[in-house]
Amino acid sequence: MLNTQVTSKQSPSVPTIKDVAKAAGCSTATVSRALATPEKVSDATRERVNQAIAQVGYAPNIAARNLRRAESKTIVALLPDISNPFFSEIISGMEDVAHQAGYQILIGDCEHDPARAEAYFRLLSTNQADGIVLLTSEIPKTLIKQADGQADGQADFPLVMACEFFSDIDLPLIAIDNHQASCQAIDYLVSLGHQRIATLTGPAGNPICLERLRGYRDTLSVHGLIDQVCVAEGDFSFRSGFQQGLALLDNAQRPTAIFCHSDEMAVGVLKAARQLDITVPGQLSVVGFDNIGLSEYCDPELTTISQPRNEIGQQAMQSLLHLLRGERVIRRQTLSSHLIVRKSTGRVSG
Amino acid sequence: MLNTQVTSKQSPSVPTIKDVAKAAGCSTATVSRALATPEKVSDATRERVNQAIAQVGYAPNIAARNLRRAESKTIVALLPDISNPFFSEIISGMEDVAHQAGYQILIGDCEHDPARAEAYFRLLSTNQADGIVLLTSEIPKTLIKQADGQADGQADFPLVMACEFFSDIDLPLIAIDNHQASCQAIDYLVSLGHQRIATLTGPAGNPICLERLRGYRDTLSVHGLIDQVCVAEGDFSFRSGFQQGLALLDNAQRPTAIFCHSDEMAVGVLKAARQLDITVPGQLSVVGFDNIGLSEYCDPELTTISQPRNEIGQQAMQSLLHLLRGERVIRRQTLSSHLIVRKSTGRVSG
DNA sequence: GCTAAAAATGTAAATGATTACATAGCGCTC
C-alpha cells in the first residue's frame, strides 16, 4: 500500500479557516462566527476555536474577507504634497480614529498631478478603498461630480473634505473659519499701527485662499484701508515665499506687514527681508499660517495662526466612518483657530 | 406568462468579468488572458474584448485578483515619524518606481511605537502587503528574526532597508556611507581651524548615528584632537536640538563648532545660540545632516550633508521588486553623499 | 488532403472567507 499520508500541500502553507475548523472539530462557519459574532457561539465552542486558532497559528486572509464582504477597510487620504509638514499631524489624527475602527489609511500624494488623483479615486470603484478624505481642492472636479451623481442632492458618496473645499460642490467639510482667521490676523496687524499690509496667498483660485483674501479685504475695508490692498500669489512653499517676498519688498512703497497663507512662505519672506536688510519685526511684520513645528524655531519666531490639525484629522475620519455606516453626517464642522503671537510682528516703525 | 425579463440583479451592479465575456462572446478565461497575457490571445479576440470592456465599463475587482494570485501589490514603507520631512522625498522616489511596476505604497508611521511596527509587519503574513522597505531601526528585532528565519542565511524575506540598518542583522541595504560623510564634515570643520568640535547625535544606539560618531572620533583622532571629544544625544527634532544646544553652549568651555545628525536639530542649535547671544558663524559653526528644504531658508543658511533621497527611495524599491521576483539582490548599495557649504560655518574666531 | 504541432479557447476547479438557509438539540408548556 502506498503512503497515503502524502503531504497534501507542498510546504507548511499558511493555515486557513479550514485548518482551524479541523483542529477545533467544528465547521468553518462556526469558526467564522466565533470570530465575527462571538455571542452567537457557545462558550465551550468559542474556547475550543480560540485554542485551535492559537494552536495552528491562524490569521484570516484579508483578501478573501474583502472579496466576500465587498469592502477593503481602507481609507484614502488624498493630499497635494506629502512634503508639506502641515499634513502630517492631520494624518496622525486620522490614523488614531481609523485604526480604532479597524481601518487603514492609504496616503495618496497627488504631487499636483490630476492623473494621480484620478488613480486614487479609481480605488473606490475597484473596491480597493472604502472612502476618501480629501485634503486638496487641486483635483479635477469631474472626479467628484461623476462619483457623487446622486439625485437626492444629499451625497452618500463616501467622501469628506478637510481643510480645503470647493466653492461649487457641497460636501461634508471639517475646517476652520478661514475668513475669520484672516480677519483676526489683519485686525491684529492694524492694531499694531500697520497700514500698508500685503498678503501672500496660495495658488490662485484656491477656495481657502479666497476666503482668507476676503477676510483680508473686509478687514482693510473696515479700517478704511481698502485702497492699500496688495496681493501676491505663491504656492505655499519656502521658495515662493522668498521670491514673492523679494518682489513685494524691493520697492520704495513696500508694505510694513505681510500676511502669508502658510508658515513656509512666511519663512521665505523672512529670508527675503534679511537679504534686503529689512529687519523683522523692526521694519517689517510677518504673519504665517498653520503653526507648523518650524514656526517656533525660525528667526524671529513666527506669529501665526494655529489650526487644530490633529482634531481636524480625527473629526474628518469620524465623519467618514459615519458616512460608511450609512448614517447622516454634519455637513459643516467648524473648528476654532487662534492667533499665536510670537516675535515676527511688532508696532509699525516711525 | 410572467415577465421573464426580471432584473436579475437589483441595481446596475458593477460589471464583472462575466459581463465582459458575455458582451465579447467568449469565456471569462479569454477575457482574463486578454488582460493579463495579451499575446496569448488572437488579435481579433483581443480587440473584441477591449471593446466589450469599454462598453460595459469594466474594472477588475482587485480583491478577487489578490485572493487568487495570493499577492496584494502593496509595499509598506515603514518609517519612524511621518512628520520628519526627511522621508517625503524618499517616499516620492519609492512611489515612482512602485507605481511603474503596478505596486502601491502604504506608508506605515510607527510613531516610535513597537506595537504599530508589529501591526504593519503582520500585513505581510495576512497577504495585505507583499514587502517592506524599512526606514527605521527602531523596531523590535524579533519581528525580523522570526520573519527572516531562513536556514540558508541568504534571506529571501521581502524586506530591504534604506538609510537605517541593524548592526547585527544582515539585510539588503541602500544607504550612504555615514562614517565617511561624518569624516568629511569634521575634516571640513578642522580645516576651518576648529578644535573644540561637539557632535549632537540621534537616539543612543541608533546604528547610523554610531557610524557617524565613529567618523567623528576617527577624524578627531587623526588630527590629534581625541581629547576634545564631546557628545550630546538628541532625537533628530527641533526641540532636542535646542535643548542640547543650550546645554552644550551655556558653558565657558563651549565648543566652537557643533556637528548635528539632522538639520532640524541644527536649526534648534541655531536658536539656542541666538538665545545665548552667540553669533553663527562668528562664534559658532553649525553643520546639519540631510539637506532638507528648510536648510536653505533658515538663518544663517545651513552647511549640511546632502543625501540623494529620491535615488535612495528608487533603489530601495527597485531592490525590493527584485526580491519579490525571486532574483538575487545586491546586499549593500552605497550612494554618495556630499557636503554642502553654506553660511552656518566659518573660520574659528581668535 | 493528411498529420502533427502550435495556437486559441473553453471548462471548471481553486483561492479563503462569509452567510443564507437548513437542521439538530434542548427545554418548556399544556
Add this chain to the structure above:
DNA sequence: GAGCGCTATGTAATCATTTACATTTTTAGC
C-alpha cells in the same frame, strides 16, 4: 409526549478572478 421556540451548528452557495487541463481550431509540412 406533542408542539413550540430558541440556540447552536452544519451545509453549501457565493464573492470575482485566475489558471490547469481539456478541447477545438489553425497552421505548416509533406
